[in-house]
Amino acid sequence: MKRVQFSSPLLPYLFLAPQMVIIIVFFYWPSVQAIQSSFYLEDPFGFGASFVGLDNYRDVLAGSQYAGIALFTLVFTVLVSGFSLGIGLLLAVKADGVIRGNATYKTMLIWVYAIAPPVAALIGLMFFDQHIGPIVKLAAFFGVELKIGLNFNDTAFAMIVVAVWKQIPYNFIFFLSGLQGIPVSVREAALVDCKSGFRRFWTVILPLLAPTAFFLLIINMTYSLFDTFGVIDVMVKDKAANNPITLVYKVYMDGFRGNDLGGSSAQSVILMIVVFALTIFQFRFIERRVHYN
Amino acid sequence: MHRTKFFDHLILMIGVFVMVAPVVMAFLTSTHEAAEIHMNGLQATWGGHFVETYSKVLTKQGGFTGEVTGLRMMMNSLVLGLGFAVGKVILSMLAAYAIVYFRFRLGTLFFWMIFTTLLLPLEVRILPSYEVMNILGLTNTYTGLIVPLLASATGTFYFRQFFKSIPDELLEAARIDGAGPFKFFIDILVPLSKTMVAAIFIIMFVYGWNQYLWPMLMTTDERYFTLVRGVKQILQVWIGSQVPDYNEAFALAILAMLPPVLIVMLFQRWFIKGLTEGDK
Numbered sequence: 001m002k003r004v005q006f007s008s009p010l011l012p013y014l015f016l017a018p019q020m021v022i023i024i025v026f027f028y029w030p031s032v033q034a035i036q037s038s039f040y041l042e043d044p045f046g047f048g049a050s051f052v053g054l055d056n057y058r059d060v061l062a063g064s065q066y067a068g069i070a071l072f073t074l075v076f077t078v079l080v081s082g083f084s085l086g087i088g089l090l091l092a093v094k095a096d097g098v099i100r101g102n103a104t105y106k107t108m109l110i111w112v113y114a115i116a117p118p119v120a121a122l123i124g125l126m127f128f129d130q131h132i133g134p135i136v137k138l139a140a141f142f143g144v145e146l147k148i149g150l151n152f153n154d155t156a157f158a159m160i161v162v163a164v165w166k167q168i169p170y171n172f173i174f175f176l177s178g179l180q181g182i183p184v185s186v187r188e189a190a191l192v193d194c195k196s197g198f199r200r201f202w203t204v205i206l207p208l209l210a211p212t213a214f215f216l217l218i219i220n221m222t223y224s225l226f227d228t229f230g231v232i233d234v235m236v237k238d239k240a241a242n243n244p245i246t247l248v249y250k251v252y253m254d255g256f257r258g259n260d261l262g263g264s265s266a267q268s269v270i271l272m273i274v275v276f277a278l279t280i281f282q283f284r285f286i287e288r289r290v291h292y293n
Numbered sequence: 294m295h296r297t298k299f300f301d302h303l304i305l306m307i308g309v310f311v312m313v314a315p316v317v318m319a320f321l322t323s324t325h326e327a328a329e330i331h332m333n334g335l336q337a338t339w340g341g342h343f344v345e346t347y348s349k350v351l352t353k354q355g356g357f358t359g360e361v362t363g364l365r366m367m368m369n370s371l372v373l374g375l376g377f378a379v380g381k382v383i384l385s386m387l388a389a390y391a392i393v394y395f396r397f398r399l400g401t402l403f404f405w406m407i408f409t410t411l412l413l414p415l416e417v418r419i420l421p422s423y424e425v426m427n428i429l430g431l432t433n434t435y436t437g438l439i440v441p442l443l444a445s446a447t448g449t450f451y452f453r454q455f456f457k458s459i460p461d462e463l464l465e466a467a468r469i470d471g472a473g474p475f476k477f478f479i480d481i482l483v484p485l486s487k488t489m490v491a492a493i494f495i496i497m498f499v500y501g502w503n504q505y506l507w508p509m510l511m512t513t514d515e516r517y518f519t520l521v522r523g524v525k526q527i528l529q530v531w532i533g534s535q536v537p538d539y540n541e542a543f544a545l546a547i548l549a550m551l552p553p554v555l556i557v558m559l560f561q562r563w564f565i566k567g568l569t570e571g572d573k
Contacts, residue, residue, distance in 0.1 A: 004464050005396040006474045015391035019384045026444035027410050030421035091308045094301045108309040114553035116503035116521045122546050123319045132334040177569040226416040230505040248416045255420035271417040279412050
């Protein structure tokens, strides 16, 4: 906070009013509703609702698909975060190392950030198309038959490829700016002490990048959990039956397709708790890491 | 030394190829005819039907009611992107100003109330949000499309961080010179924030333009469809057609990515600055 501040009885409330009104109407009201309706069973014909305690939660968690979808969500999150972080870091380290063409590489590597996930998925869908997709043809050349939309694993593969492709630029930007923030003196000292480039990276550069990497890890996990909705929705084309979906997609499906308000709300609340835990974890960890700055 | 540089460039070039080639190929394929794509797969050459396909996509009456065209969707996307970006900048700048520069009783409570919105993305409270919009009668309106998306604190935090980095002496000096809260905000803080505003505007425009789930729920009336929302429509028409209009689908995808991509490329420096300095 500032040492000097204005003090006015009315002005700060006036300035905060628009933001607060919007947050209360469009954030707090729905959130409270979600928590509330997770304890109720809605009559399918709209004749009121009855309190059922934790039944919705029990039904959700005991549901035949829930464990499987949760497992897929976990695998999906780990693979998407892992690959996009790894590739982003590799490209950032290389882009940081070269001088010639530096700016061109940078521009070419970041602009995919601006493509919406469903649009990326639409392009991906055609690259993996049964008739016209070059990736399917390439796989067939190596004797692998890809059936996107029919085979669970093949669809999952295509989803992960698109989700990773879309997320690489974001990680690249942050790793590059993290690398460029490392003082020249540190790099030179490392160069004197250690000949091997790989060991220098492992023992000096990577620890200095740790705060960036950790911040990105959380961001990538939230991306994989939530922002990939568009990718999944386009890839499964409304036929979720045999296709891989994530927990967020199930919230949407049960709520809007299945009209199961209580179950969908209970799932929302479970996800809220997961995000909440992730965020608390992030802040605790970042506080401990603060000495790097 | 030379060899390592060679491999560095090689890896970067492969990276660039993987990122760029799919989009270039999508664009080139969109200039071919649907039947040709259907027979020969994706194309890596110029097809010569660019004007034909794109003018068709932009002006042809489509959808179920026949009221939506590519141009209409593009306009809706612009309304969403610009409305969201402008709203976000104004709201969050005012809120951050109040939080950083004023001492008032409910300050801490408000700060935490805003902070909490960072914890729950729209996707997890999607159904109740939709119900609320129904109660308020805001479905199929631009207000319903834009305003609920503003209910998150990202922008406020960008500006809060930035305002905190401005030296205290500035306010002290301004107060000695007799500047009140309005004068200080308009004459000193706003000019100082120009770069930050530009950066946040770009990020928020891209974010708004790229929204998918929310427009999908809020707009059932085709007149309010955005380009990104239109992707869903393409797919629904697609299922069950003999020779899908691959060329038109690709053209629509290209149109849907063009404005945000151009903005990110043109204002790259501001965009990166805003992203990496504000997000921490």
